[in-house]
Amino acid sequence: DAKTTQPPSMDCAEGRAANLPCNHSTISGNEYVYWYRQIHSQGPQYIIHGLKNNETNEMASLIITEDRKSSTLILPHATLRDTAVYYCIVRVALLISNFGNEKLTFGTGTRLTIIP
Amino acid sequence: DGGITQSPKYLFRKEGQNVTLSCEQNLNHDAMYWYRQDPGQGLRLIYYSQIVNDFQKGDIAEGYSVSREKKESFPLTVTSAQKNPTAFYLCASRGDGYNEQFFGPGTRLTVL
Numbered sequence: 001d002a003k004t005t006q007p008p009s010m011d012c013a014e015g016r017a018a019n020l021p022c023n024h025s026t027i028s029g030n031e032y033v034y035w036y037r038q039i040h041s042q043g044p045q046y047i048i049h050g051l052k053n054n055e056t057n058e059m060a061s062l063i064i065t066e067d068r069k070s071s072t073l074i075l076p077h078a079t080l081r082d083t084a085v086y087y088c089i090v091r092v093a094l095l096i097s098n099f100g101n102e103k104l105t106f107g108t109g110t111r112l113t114i115i116p
Numbered sequence: 117d118g119g120i121t122q123s124p125k126y127l128f129r130k131e132g133q134n135v136t137l138s139c140e141q142n143l144n145h146d147a148m149y150w151y152r153q154d155p156g157q158g159l160r161l162i163y164y165s166q167i168v169n170d171f172q173k174g175d176i177a178e179g180y181s182v183s184r185e186k187k188e189s190f191p192l193t194v195t196s197a198q199k200n201p202t203a204f205y206l207c208a209s210r211g212d213g214y215n216e217q218f219f220g221p222g223t224r225l226t227v228l
Contacts, residue, residue: 108156
């Protein structure tokens with residue numbers, strides 16, 4: 001799986017949009033970008049994933065550059081409960097034949113702090 | 117409510133003792149996983165199971181054992197052979213045809 005680079009920490013004011021960047025310059029054509037977050041002492045929570053088109057769900061939006069070498073996770077109206085470590089992961093989509101490719105490689109992520 | 121449960125949330129054991137961590141899911145997921153997380157670090161895969169009665173070693177399986185006798189359950193045993201067992205242990209599951217994994221709340225194991 002391609003390696004990702006994220007800033008170690010970011011602050012964002014409550015109510016503003018939080019924009020979390022991720023670089024994945026060695027991404028392959030069949031690799032997706034996944035975002036998870038982990039609130040302190042809890043299990044990681046899936047947020048969103050995408051291949052090349054921008055994606056939006058009830059939690060966030062994912063913007064992937066045209067060359068796919070970087071992406072940005074957007075939390076449109078950050079709340080205090082969004083304070084967490086955010087992980088950007090790049091991996092191939094699982095197929096029936098990918099039995100040996102189950103691993104999610106979590107780096108150290110970005111620690112996002114929402115400021116009241 | 118559907119989800120993944122892990123028990124207990126905090127666990128203490130004496131050095132040299134085996135201990136089993138519970139993971140149960142009622143999501144009807146085939147695939148289940150065990151990860152270990154150390155302070156300030158990402159997750160490392162210990163074992164995973166694609167289907168009942170089958171499981172595979174992950175990156176750091178030494179000193180751990182698992183079983184998958186039922187679809188809903190994937191217990192992890194931390195044996196005395198694990199040299200540094202104090203860590204946060206996370207269980208996850210994945211539905212067939214889906215790529216995202218869903219995680220339990222975790223068990224924090226401390227060896228005294």
